[in-house]
Amino acid sequence: MKILVVGKGGREHALVRALAESPAQPEMHCFPGSDAIFSLAHPVPVKTLHELVAWMKQNAIDLCVAGEESYLVKDEGLANLCEQAGIPCWGPHKQSAQLEASKEFSKAFLLRHGIPTAMATIVETRDEAMAAIAGTYPTVLKFDGLAAGKGVAVCPDESSAESFLQEVLVQQRFGPGRLLVEDCLTGPEVSIFAAIVDDDYMIFTPARDYKRALDGDAGPNTGGMGAVASRQLIDATLLETIKRTIVEPTVRGLREENLPYRGFLYFGLMLTPDGPKVIEYNCRFGDPECQAVMPLVKGDLAQFCLDGARGALRPELIDFSEGWSVAVILASAGYPEISRNGDEILGLEEVNSARVYHAGTKLHQDGTWVTHGGRVLAVVAQANTLEEAADMAHREAAKVQFPGSQRRSDIGILHF
Ligand code: AMP
Numbered sequence: 113m114k115i116l117v118v119g120k121g122g123r124e125h126a127l128v129r130a131l132a133e134s135p136a137q138p139e140m141h142c143f144p145g146s147d148a149i150f151s152l153a154h155p156v157p158v159k160t161l162h163e164l165v166a167w168m169k170q171n172a173i174d175l176c177v178a179g180e181e182s183y184l185v186k187d188e189g190l191a192n193l194c195e196q197a198g199i200p201c202w203g204p205h206k207q208s209a210q211l212e213a214s215k216e217f218s219k220a221f222l223l224r225h226g227i228p229t230a231m232a233t234i235v236e237t238r239d240e241a242m243a244a245i246a247g248t249y250p251t252v253l254k255f256d257g258l259a260a261g262k263g264v265a266v267c268p269d270e271s272s273a274e275s276f277l278q279e280v281l282v283q284q285r286f287g288p289g290r291l292l293v294e295d296c297l298t299g300p301e302v303s304i305f306a307a308i309v310d311d312d313y314m315i316f317t318p319a320r321d322y323k324r325a326l327d328g329d330a331g332p333n334t335g336g337m338g339a340v341a342s343r344q345l346i347d348a349t350l351l352e353t354i355k356r357t358i359v360e361p362t363v364r365g366l367r368e369e370n371l372p373y374r375g376f377l378y379f380g381l382m383l384t385p386d387g388p389k390v391i392e393y394n395c396r397f398g399d400p401e402c403q404a405v406m407p408l409v410k411g412d413l414a415q416f417c418l419d420g421a422r423g424a425l426r427p428e429l430i431d432f433s434e435g436w437s438v439a440v441i442l443a444s445a446g447y448p449e450i451s452r453n454g455d456e457i458l459g460l461e462e463v464n465s466a467r468v469y470h471a472g473t474k475l476h477q478d479g480t481w482v483t484h485g486g487r488v489l490a491v492v493a494q495a496n497t498l499e500e501a502a503d504m505a506h507r508e509a510a511k512v513q514f515p516g517s518q519r520r521s522d523i524g525i526l527h528f
């Protein structure tokens with residue numbers, strides 16, 4: 113079996129490894145990949161999405177796995193182009209990936225299908241935004257398009273709302289686009305991942321990520337500073353409610369609206385006093401949740417994704433370990449405002465009780481690894497209890513050092 117994974121981050125490193133460890137020992141390829149991924153998967157020498165799909169066809173790739181979202185909505189869409197070329201793709205069509213790419217589209221979809229979510233108003237100008245906020249704080253402002261995780265602001269007061277509006281609507285930091293003014297929900301967050309194949313779905317191990325830069329959930333939002341994953345994160349009754357009120361109406365809605373979906377769908381939920389509500393959809397696995405979940409997956413993930421991409425959901429092919437998995441991120445100096453590249457990373461070979469996934473690193477000719485991006489590495493450990501898994505992940509992470517390295521010390525403590 114020949115598999116190609118699209119993406120280059122820590123999530124894709126974890127996916128490539130989990131797929132490579134499948135029983136059939138598939139031959140792995142990647143685009144664009146990273147130096148760390150290249151040790152498991154061959155890089156593909158192309159530049160554009162069209163060239164990539166042509167290359168897959170010529171090289172008889174059996175399965176394309178979309179790690180990262182951007183290619184799903186680029187050009188005609190990765191999955192659409194794969195379909196035209198007759199290559200099974202684990203990842204949704206371009207029109208379905210609007211669930212992530214457009215907040216306006218996903219909000220309208222949620223409301224149309226009666227799926228619990230925060231109420232929102234769409235605005236185009238600063239004045240319309242201020243009128244929609246109507247002096248009620250905190251308020252949530254969301255840019256409509258893809259903004260690399262930086263397009264959402266939870267504003268405690270008018271001055272923070274004013275500065276976000278200035279940046280997004282006046283200076284157009286993410287380009288032209290509209291904005292959602294959304295009610296602010298409260299409660300713990302949880303990330304639910306479903307493998308969706310047309311009318312069918314299967315839920316993977318739930319996870320929680322730590323979005324803020326600093327301990328105690330302080331500081332600016334980041335791509336995610338760590339994650340925990342376990343079946344025990346939510347109880348069976350809550351999981352049933354989430355399936356019945358959120359996952360199943362979503363799967364039905366996709367079918368009713370002829371939005372083809374074969375791939376992972378990520379439900380970002382808030383467990384509010386009124387029940388679970390959808391904060392966002394992402395048309396891919398979470399990062400860094402993927403790094404925490406993949407080590408729990410047992411069985412044949414490669415065959416599961418291949419059969420899913422061909423239209424058959426086969427839950428019997430995989431299973432999930434009990435217990436807990438904790439992923440601790442090591443970020444570079446200055447993250448998230450800036451990221452510093454080129455710092456030498458020491459101690460990687462001393463990590464012996466955890467997995468290390470590379471998010472932003474480069475391999476020098478002399479064999480040393482250096483930082484190359486905001487989030488640099490994820491150190492991931494599993495154990496029967498959350499405390500043991502967290503202790504082990506932190507202990508192993510502490511062996512890895514580079515100048516300016518940042519790590520939250522409370523990853524693994526559940527603030528709810
Ligand atoms: P998103 O990029 O949509 O995941 O939003 C980033 C973060 O903003 C979420 O993880 C939440 O912590 C927060 N957030 C988004 N929408 C809301 C909301 N309606 N109420 C409260 N917090 C929110």
Ligand code: GLY
Nearest residue numbers: 321336398399400
């Ligand atoms: N961990 C959040 C995300 O992947 O969007």
